[in-house]
Amino acid sequence: MIFGIENETQMHRFLTCPRGAVAVITAFALPVLLGFASLGIEVGHWYLGQRIMQGAADAAAISATAQYIADAIAGNSSSTTYQTVGVSYASLNGYTIPTSNVCLVSSSGNNCSSVLALDSRAIVCASPPCIVVEITQNTAQWLTTRMSLEPSTANLVQSIPGPTIGARAIVSANSQTQTITKEGTDCVLALANDSQAVLVHGNGDLQARCGLAVDGGIDQNVSGTAHGGISFSGSHAKINVSALVVSASSTNCPDSGAHCQQYGSSAALPASAVYTSTATQDPYASMTFPTPPLGVQTGGVAIKTAGAGYTNGTCTFTVNGGTGTSVKFAATITSGKVDTAKPVTVSDPGAYTVFPTNPVTPATSTCGNGTTAATFNLTEGCFTWISGVTPIAGRKYCSINLNGAGTTNFPTGSYYIAGGDSGCQGFCVSSANASVTSDSAGVTFYLTNGDGAKSLGASSYGTMNITSGAISLCAPGTNCGTTCVSGGSCLLFVQGAPAAVLAQHPVPTLTANPNGTTCTACNSFAGNGSRTLSGLIYLPRQAFQLAGNSSIGGCFGVVAKYIDDGGTPTFSDGCLPGNGIGGTTTTTTTWSAPYLYQ
Amino acid sequence: MINAIRRLIECAVGSAVVETAIFVPFFLLFAVGITDLGSVMFAGMTVNAATQAGAAYAIVNSGPSGTCASLSSSCLSGIKTAMSNAAANSSWCTTATCAATITGCADGSPKCITVSVSLPYSPLLPDPAYSWVQSLTTLSSSITVRVL
Numbered sequence: 001m002i003f004g005i006e007n008e009t010q011m012h013r014f015l016t017c018p019r020g021a022v023a024v025i026t027a028f029a030l031p032v033l034l035g036f037a038s039l040g041i042e043v044g045h046w047y048l049g050q051r052i053m054q055g056a057a058d059a060a061a062i063s064a065t066a067q068y069i070a071d072a073i074a075g076n077s078s079s080t081t082y083q084t085v086g087v088s089y090a091s092l093n094g095y096t097i098p099t100s101n102v103c104l105v106s107s108s109g110n111n112c113s114s115v116l117a118l119d120s121r122a123i124v125c126a127s128p129p130c131i132v133v134e135i136t137q138n139t140a141q142w143l144t145t146r147m148s149l150e151p152s153t154a155n156l157v158q159s160i161p162g163p164t165i166g167a168r169a170i171v172s173a174n175s176q177t178q179t180i181t182k183e184g185t186d187c188v189l190a191l192a193n194d195s196q197a198v199l200v201h202g203n204g205d206l207q208a209r210c211g212l213a214v215d216g217g218i219d220q221n222v223s224g225t226a227h228g229g230i231s232f233s234g235s236h237a238k239i240n241v242s243a244l245v246v247s248a249s250s251t252n253c254p255d256s257g258a259h260c261q262q263y264g265s266s267a268a269l270p271a272s273a274v275y276t277s278t279a280t281q282d283p284y285a286s287m288t289f290p291t292p293p294l295g296v297q298t299g300g301v302a303i304k305t306a307g308a309g310y311t312n313g314t315c316t317f318t319v320n321g322g323t324g325t326s327v328k329f330a331a332t333i334t335s336g337k338v339d340t341a342k343p344v345t346v347s348d349p350g351a352y353t354v355f356p357t358n359p360v361t362p363a364t365s366t367c368g369n370g371t372t373a374a375t376f377n378l379t380e381g382c383f384t385w386i387s388g389v390t391p392i393a394g395r396k397y398c399s400i401n402l403n404g405a406g407t408t409n410f411p412t413g414s415y416y417i418a419g420g421d422s423g424c425q426g427f428c429v430s431s432a433n434a435s436v437t438s439d440s441a442g443v444t445f446y447l448t449n450g451d452g453a454k455s456l457g458a459s460s461y462g463t464m465n466i467t468s469g470a471i472s473l474c475a476p477g478t479n480c481g482t483t484c485v486s487g488g489s490c491l492l493f494v495q496g497a498p499a500a501v502l503a504q505h506p507v508p509t510l511t512a513n514p515n516g517t518t519c520t521a522c523n524s525f526a527g528n529g530s531r532t533l534s535g536l537i538y539l540p541r542q543a544f545q546l547a548g549n550s551s552i553g554g555c556f557g558v559v560a561k562y563i564d565d566g567g568t569p570t571f572s573d574g575c576l577p578g579n580g581i582g583g584t585t586t587t588t589t590t591w592s593a594p595y596l597y598q
Numbered sequence: 599m600i601n602a603i604r605r606l607i608e609c610a611v612g613s614a615v616v617e618t619a620i621f622v623p624f625f626l627l628f629a630v631g632i633t634d635l636g637s638v639m640f641a642g643m644t645v646n647a648a649t650q651a652g653a654a655y656a657i658v659n660s661g662p663s664g665t666c667a668s669l670s671s672s673c674l675s676g677i678k679t680a681m682s683n684a685a686a687n688s689s690w691c692t693t694a695t696c697a698a699t700i701t702g703c704a705d706g707s708p709k710c711i712t713v714s715v716s717l718p719y720s721p722l723l724p725d726p727a728y729s730w731v732q733s734l735t736t737l738s739s740s741i742t743v744r745v746l
Contacts, residue, residue, distance in 0.1 A: 019610075022617065037632055044639045051643055055650045055741050062657060063744035066707070070746070085744065088705060092742045 046139055046165055053135050054167040056093035061133040061169035063089035064102055068131055069173050069591045086133050095135045105130040105170075119166050127174050136166035177589045184283075184582035185243055186211035187557040187571050191282055191540060193227050195248065200259075200565045201233035206546065207240040208571035209263050210557075213280040213582055216247030226279065232259045239565075240264065245275040245582060280582045282559060284538050289496040292416040292448050293396050297349035298327040299381020304359045306337040309371030316347065319376065320363040321356030327378060333367050338374045348392055349383035382450075384421055387434055391415065393443070398450070399424040399462070402469065405433035410473070412441040419450015419460035426462035427493070432529065434469035442476030442488070442535070447495040463542065464493050467527040474554070475535025482534070482555045482572070492535030495523070495542060523560070525550070525569060557581065627723070634721045638734050644685050645694070645717050649739040651684035652677040652713040656698060660711060660745045669700040677713060693717065703744050714740035 005011050064086030071079040086102030100114035105125040112123055115134040123132055187210035190197035197214045200206055216228025228247035232238070238259045244250065253260035257268030310333040318326050327350035332342035359375040382398030385391055388406045393413020400417060401424035402408055420426045426447055429436055447462030474480035477488010484490040524545040525531070534554035537544060543562035551570035558571075559581065655677050659666040666673035677698050682690040690696075694717040703710035716738040721728060728734050 034628075037628070041632065041635050041639075044636060048639050048642050048646070051646050052739070055646060055653075055739075058650070059653065059741050059743040066744045066746055070707075085705070085707075089742065089744060092704075093740075 042139075046163070049137070049139070050165045050167060053095060053137065053165065054169070056090055056095045057133045057135045057167040057169035058171075059093050060086045060090035060095075060097075060102070060135075061131050061171040064133060065131045065171040065173045068104070068129070072173075072175070072591070073589075082131060086131065090133065090135060095137070097133075097135055101134045101136075103132050105132060115168070119168055121168065123168075123170060125170055125172060127172050130170050130172045133169045133171075134166060135168075136164055138164045173591060175589050175591045177587060179587050184211075186213040186245060186280065186581040187555075188241075188563060189213045189215060189280055189282070189557075189559045189581045190228070190561065190563045191215050191559065192561045193224075193247075194562070195227050195229040195251075196231045196562070197228045198230040198239075198563045198565070199233065200230070200237040200239060202566045203234075203236045203568070204546075204565040205236075205238050205240060205568040206563075206565040206571075207263060207551075207568065209242060210571060211243035211245060211582065212239060212241045213245040214247055215280045215282065226277070228279075237565075239269075241269065243273045243275070244269060245278050245280050247279045248277065250274055250276045282540065283581055284491070284494075284540070284559065287494075287538075289448075289494065290414065290446060292418065292446065293351050293394060295324050295351040295353045296355055296380050297351060297383045297396065298329075298346055298378050299349070299383055300379040301327070301329045301344045301346060302377045302379070303331065303338050303340050303344060304375040304377050305372075306340055307370045307372045307374030309336050309368070310338070310365065310374070311367035312336065313367060315365050315367035317362040317365045317374075317376070319356060319360040319378070321360050322350075322352045323354035324352040325350045326363070327352075329376075331374075336370070344376075345389070346383060347389060349395065349397075351395060352380075355380045382418065382421060384423060387431065396448075400427045400445075401430075402428065402434045402436055403430045405431055407435040407437065410436075410438040410443045412439040412443060412476075414444050414446060416446045416448055417462040418448050420462055425460065425465070426523075427464040427466075429466045429469040429471060429529075432468040436469060436471045436473065438473045438480075440474055440480045442474045442478060442480075444475060444489065444491050444535075445493045447493065449496075461542075462495070463523045464537070465522075465524045465526070466529070466531070467524075467548075468529045470530040472530075472532040472554075473535070478534035478555065480532075480534050480554070484555070490535050491538055492533060493523075493537045493539070495539045522564075525552070526567070531556075630722050631727065634723060634728070634734070638719060638721065638737070641717060641719055642737050642739075645715050645737045645739045647684045648681035648690065648694070648696070649713055649715045649741050651680040652696065652698060652715070653711060653741045653743055655680035656700070656711040656713060657743055657745055660700075660709070666700060666711070669698060673700070674698060681715065703742075705744075707744050707746060709746035710742055710744050712740065712742045714738065 005014055064082040067085040068082040071077060071081060082104065083099045083102040087097055087099055090097045101118070103110060103112035103115050105112060105123060105128050107128045110123070112132055115132055116123070118134055118136050188206070188208055193216040198212065206212070212230070214228040214230060216226030226247040229250055230239070230244070230246065230252055232252055235258070238261055240261045240263045242263045244253050244260070254269045254271050254274045257266065260269040261267060262269050312333045312335070314330055315333050316328055316330045318328050327346065328348035329344050329346045331344045332339040356378060358377040360378055361373045361375055384398050385400045387402045387404035387408055391400070391408065391410050393411050393415060396416040396418050398418055398421040400415070403424070417426050427445055445464065447464065450460035473492055475488070475490045475492040477485050477490045479485070522543050522545045523537070523539055524547065526547040528548050528550045531550050532553035533556040536557040536559060539560040541561055543564055544558050544560035545564040546569045547567040549568040553572060556571055656666045656673065659673065659676065661667065665676055678691040678696050681696050682688050694715050696715050698711065698713045700709065700711050702708055716736055719734055719737050721734045725733055725735050
């Protein structure tokens with residue numbers, strides 16, 4: 001019996017009675033209506049929650065990236081502290097996540113397996129490294145979801161599983177590696193580990209619109225005590241430079257201005273322009289000295305038979321025989337014959353690996369073949385270039401001795417000077433009327449061992465000594481200007497490593513003879529004359545001695561073991577590589593601001 | 599008298615009016631409540647979007663030469679502009695309280711940006727109707743990000 005219904009008639013009436021139907025319908029419909037309303041509100045809440053979660057993920061990822069960048073800058077890019085920081089900032093913004101939810105995508109791989117297991121969306125990281133933070137939460141734990149799922153506790157309605165909402169943030173930490181080259185400011189560098197590496201004496205005044213540097217480490221004493229410094233002898237000795245860098249503690253500079261002055265001024269060089277205990281690397285320490293041309297030259301030519309039938313005038317002969325570049329020489333033809341009374345001038349000494357057998361006959365001449373060929377005897381030997389003879393690049397000479405009047409222009413290329421001869425030990429300009437120039441594409445003079453007959457012998461080493469004349473030379477890369485373009489060697493004179501090493505300053509007894517000391521194994525500028533030198537003199541084993549008072553134009557620089565100054569030369573600002581000696585190249589890695597991808 | 603009461607109870611005339619009168623308050627309560635929840639969620643989303651936009655502005659401009667290298671007035675006004683743009687209301691930060699701090703972080707790192715927004719909200723029903731779960735009179739959001 002239900003609701004007092006005892007038979008079929010009563011049941012029929014109950015079922016067909018319309019009274020109270022609305023209440024019944026409402027009773028059935030209301031839970032459904034409320035359920036849908038609840039679901040609508042709940043879904044709205046999920047979206048709100050997802051937005052808040054995304055904000056927290058973004059904040060955590062950016063914070064973790066800040067830590068990653070800080071670690072990378074500290075050189076600890078394998079640190080996993082970024083994970084702790086990501087977790088910490090997710091927590092600070094309202095969400096608790098496990099450490100594995102913060103992961104790193106680098107160019108070599110990632111540790112994001114946990115993140116991908118939670119959220120199968122591909123991780124987009126266009127430019128690694130990227131930090132990924134994943135926040136997920138099961139909405140079933142939320143109050144409203146729990147309430148909406150409440151019927152499930154009574155098993156009246158099958159519970160709908162609450163979806164898991166998630167937020168992922170990917171932040172890129174881009175780094176850029178930059179190489180910054182700091183240009184050097186020096187144009188004079190002494191390499192000796194000696195307190196007299198730079199010595200100024202007498203009335204010497206070394207003036208340089210650039211820095212003067214002394215490196216105490218070049219002569220294999222890098223692990224010992226650096227002594228490199230500058231010394232003054234005499235109350236008038238001084239320098240006028242823009243800066244001074246010494247490898248030891250500098251005892252003589254700065255001072256009250258008696259010896260150390262600013263360039264172009266008599267004011268004392270300020271302490272801020274003096275760098276002590278600072279080594280300056282030899283910018284050419286790793287340079288490879290080129291191999292001088294092999295073979296021997298023709299030291300002289302003698303006429304053996306005069307021949308006949310040549311055109312009168314000055315005739316240039318090239319001879320048969322031998323292996324290598326043939327000798328060329330000029331002779332005077334008189335009455336169809338080679339004039340034995342006139343000198344024969346060698347214009348190209350050639351370079352023979354097998355010297356021709358004397359007597360030689362001309363292969364070609366500029367005055368016909370003659371009816372009877374002249375013959376010559378060649379002397380194997382060392383050739384001296386003198387004023388008025390056009391130099392040929394790529395050849396080796398005993399010396400270049402420009403001791404006469406006239407212009408000598410050096411065509412572009414390299415010139416090798418082997419040891420010198422009795423007239424000149426290497427490269428000499430000693431005539432006031434000599435004019436020496438070079439092509440603007442530049443020349444380099446390599447000072448090497450002596451060899452062959454007539455030279456000073458194998459132990460002799462070429463030096464350069466300029467005492468007068470008008471000189472305008474340019475090194476490759478300078479274009480005779482005031483800068484050293486990238487890729488140019490900018491070397492004008494280079495002395496090879498086998499050169500005799502000076503063990504001490506070439507002027508050791510200063511008190512005895514402070515001014516007039518003859519310097520052996522010295523390269524020097526002395527006397528007066530017009531000097532424009534665009535390029536560097538590199539004498540890593542010997543001394544460079546400055547006397548006279550000529551200013552040096554161009555962008556001249558000197559790297560020498562010792563520098564001795566008794567004159568008043570003026571250096572312009574150097575056009576050396578990196579605009580000077582003492583430049584540094586540093587590689588720095590800079591990080592971009594964290595960039596939010598997703 | 600008893601008969602009169604009995605007739606009144608049994609009389610079906612006007613019963614719909616009575617039922618409606620009983621049902622309407624509940625229905626209105628329900629409808630207004632749903633409206634309230636919807637609009638509070640919209641307001642909450644706006645508050646959250648504004649906070650995130652403000653934080654994004656501060657992070658992007660937190661470089662050494664950026665306006666938010668430290669908390670300058672131009673930084674704060676930029677943050678507020680970003681917030682107002684996100685809320686699509688140029689005077690949004692006059693209704694809401696928009697605030698930011700740039701200080702050292704709690705974990706010792708040098709620079710943290712905290713951006714927070716607080717918006718007063720008046721629900722259609724009195725707050726006690728909701729406050730048994732969560733008070734709706736103030737909607738707030740805050741984000742803390744470490745940038746160094």
